[in-house]
Amino acid sequence: MQIKQCIAEYIRLSSEDNNVDGKLKAESISVTSQRKLISEFIAKQQEFMDVPVIEYVDDGYSGTNFNRPGFQRMMEDARAGRISVIVIKDFSRFGRDHLEVGNYLEKVLPLLGVRIISVNDGFDSDNCSGVTGGMSIALKNMLNAMYSKDLSKKVRSAMATHAMNGEYMPSRPKYGYIKDPEDKHHLIVDPEAAEIVRLVFTMAADGVKKPHIARYLNEHNVMTCREYMKKKGIKITCAIEKEKKLWSQTTISDMLKNEVYLGKTVWSKKRVAVTGSTKLAKNDREDWIIVEGTHEPIVSEELFAKANEMAFSKEKRPYKPKKKSHAILMCPSCGRRLDLTGSGKSYRCPQAHMTGLPECSNSKMDKVELEETVLACARNMVRFISENLEKKKKVWLETSIQEEKLSTLASEKKRLSSRKMKLYSDYRMGSLTKDQYISELEITTKRIAEIDQCIPEIENEIEEARKKIEEAGAKQAELNDIAALQSFDKNVLYKIIDKVYVYGGGRIEIIWKMDDIFFVGDKSKVIDVNEKKDE
Template sequence: MSKITAMYIRLSMEDEDVSLNQKEESNSVSSQRELLEAFIGNHSELKDTKVQEYCDDGFTGTKFERPGYMKLMEDVRADKISCIVVKDLSRLGRDYIEVGSLLEQILPLYQVRVIAVNDNYDSDNYDGSTGGMNVAFKNLIYMLYSRDLSNKVSSAMHTRILKGENISGQLRYGYVKDPNDKHKIIVDPEAAEVVKLIFELTAQGKSKTEVANYLNAQGIDTPSAYKKRKGSRNFFHAVEVKSLWSTSSIRDILNDEVYLGKLIWNKTKKRIGSNNTSSYVPKDEWM
């Protein structure tokens, strides 16, 4: 069985121009694809091979749990791939330790060639190594760039929060984005009636379990079922099951300060690195 030449493409928020709030065309999925296809077509040892694309659109390079990347590595371990072609090494990831391990240990083990077009990197040009300090330095620069850009994004978000703008893509049940202003949220009348009902039943002395049972008996959609019915793209259930109201879902709504007209940000901070660990922020630093 002939092996695959893999084109790996990745685009994420790290490629976003913070000031213009738009993604640079040079890093777009389509332009990456065109660049890689042109490169493969101009190299005789690659153009006659079977080419397969692996793509992660909207996934950060500081994490490696990306569907396209994981499928790529699955095929590497299955000995299906002979060469991986990327726009630059930052497409593989922005953690220089992880990318270094990938280039120095994992891919050589499976005899997989790696080409980073814009970095002028080809692992076949290095005998017994993968570029040494030159590649290590580039990977470090990519990670530092990611951290710097993360700080810029955080600063821009901080400014928007202080102006009272919404920055979250996931809105609480009962709210929707204003069609005339994507940074403003407004009440969703249909879902808001259910939220009001939950608070009214609780005020009458009913327990959370009783409230959940009542909503289920009335056939009222849960928040996830409601979003799916409304055509939300952010619905992640792979299996078709009827969702039911539960004690915890009622508790979450009753305890959420958003229903008091408050939006709270900066409760946690995430450290960029191999584990992307989160830590809680002191309450006096919340916004």
């Protein structure tokens, strides 16, 4: 069989594929050995000669979770038709959830027309037939899943043992410390960052509120924990990166509560909710592992206690879940959402007291004035989009009535197919010469081919037009909701407004959503309320 697309070489090594003592397991499961094993296998297959190979690697990802970057990229390429064969070392590298692995083997990959080969399991989906082979693979996958759960328990147990011995287990040091070059499980004080930690605790002990501490650090351009760690070359990522890095009340709170600054090793504060999941659940304090005197403290017991007493003395208010609402009113300086003031009469940037930036302080506006202005602009935009929508619907309706043309072409093809049969009959009976027969046949065949090419194109146009008309109906319903608004509603306005930047002084900028086929116009609109008043 000639392979036309690429071959996918998939390699996975879990962070749990380590021995409980923290050392790497045998070379047979390392990335290097997997690559060598698969490459040698592909090189020996005559059918794979001169076929390009794409490598997909997930280093440090659990097999119980299929949300791995390399795996997802490979499946995207498979759905796009760029690969036709997947080669793996064994099924434990593909995944350790036997239900999900079975789903990929029996449904997903066959549907995509992708062949999978597991070298060590002696499995090739092209040659797999009968019940016995399927039962064998299912059994192996179940064993892999059981092994993964057992391995997770062993790893957690081993890491707990290391923690009880006073070893620092997290991959990154806590702000204020660096890892000892001679022992990665031991922390040593980082003098520069430690000074900031002591400053935070001292200010808190003196009664300075957490928001004011954050503002002080921002005003004095002190690098945030993430910025400082990146500067030190420590790899750190964040799901949502803000343009301006700022100290926040949450960061200050977490720092003040962290007992690592007392020279303690604290472990098992949280646990993985379910094996393979990324969700964490909190453990009760009595289940924590706390070992004292494992490294040099940055603050004293007295300062730690005083800072926490002053910072968290107030009784906590009962939690009331807030109704989720979309943020559209934004500060153009720090990119944070605007909040109502205590009086509820105006919007302002809530970070202004922390950033100390004049731009944040200026980002404020009267509530009624801002809401009425945005609402009026939204209604105008709704009228504009609705008018444009009606024009497009007329074009799509014209396309959708091409069914008559489609019927005509189908009838013509049927007639020409009958003519081909008659031409041959006339030629056999002598009514047509050979040259006449060939000439007429070529003309007829060519026309049938043109019709065969034209019919699917028209069908696609009709289907696309119908789809757009249906979408237009749904869009019009959204527009009607906005047009019917009697008061400001962020959740409704969010359907056409991406952001509203409030610059202060009556000047705002509305960023319209541009992610659909019904919108035509400028992406943003700048409005000066003062100018509108003067008109």
